[in-house]
Amino acid sequence: MTEDRTITLVVVDDQATVREALAVMLGLAEDVTVVATATNGAEAVEAAERYHPDVLLMDLNMPVMDGVEATGRIHRAEPDTTVLVLTTFDDDESILAALHAGASGYLTKEAGRATILHAVRTAAQGQTVLAPAVQRRLLTLASRPMPGAPPEDRGVDLTAREREILGLIGEGLRNPQIAAKLVISEATVKTHINNLFAKAGFHSRADAVRYALRNQRSGEASQQ
Structure with a gap:
């Protein structure tokens, strides 16, 4: 809109x-x-x-x-x-x-x-x-394991750009907003999202949000 x-x-x-x-x-x-x-x-x-x-x-x-x-x-x-x-x-x-x-x-x-x-x-x-x-x-819920949900960070080898996009998904941004923020095309955003979904085993955007929240909390805990 x-x-x-x-x-x-x-x-x-x-x-x-x-x-x-x-x-x-x-x-x-x-x-x-x-x-x-x-x-x-x-x-x-x-x-x-x-x-x-x-x-x-x-x-x-x-x-x-x-x-x-x-x-x-x-x-x-x-x-x-x-x-x-x-x-x-x-x-x-x-x-x-x-x-x-x-x-x-x-x-x-x-x-x-x-x-x-x-x-x-x-x-x-x-x-x-x-x-x-x-x-x-x-x-x-993000701190609890969910059947069928992606595992914790183990074995998930995301690129720096994929992690950046994952963090923005966790903030609630959608593809057009992510593209504008990173100054890249929406097609490039979709490609990165498809790649990170495949690597992490996400089935929906909700999986990505929960994963981002879980890892954000883990990072905050490690800094305390």
Whole structure:
């Protein structure tokens, strides 16, 4: 999304009162246009494919198709659409499932209007948005081994540039922001990411974020 136009947004929630309130509340912002609402994951996928929104605000627990499955489908079919989860659940399983499916942000419904609006704007710029409670959960999880997750740093021989990019992924930057920061092309960024994913055994960007957080904490501990 460029900064000189409004953010197109789809709001997805199976509860009509919540869905309508969010659509009205966020639609009042001058830089946000709610192009559609959806009542379940299947409708969310259809709306994403029809409107190609900048951001899709996604609930998780819904009928027909849940938010995690819908997020995965949208992430594959509409990679330029950022999925921002807004849900009542902040348990480990829900957080990891959503991030592994391709969500770039995770908020709980305890968040106020200003927080949600800021998250939508931040997500539209391609940055990761996590509620403070979710950040704490991820930091805790990052210190634990997860079945199928990449091993610790042993045997992973990344180049200096790959480690630099991995660190930026851990900060929540997406490919265009990484390319701009490093003054390289987005195609070069993708090549480096593909290489480091293959070397480290990452299956998703969420794996890379957790790995970066884990190694950041290890580095901080060694300096104390």
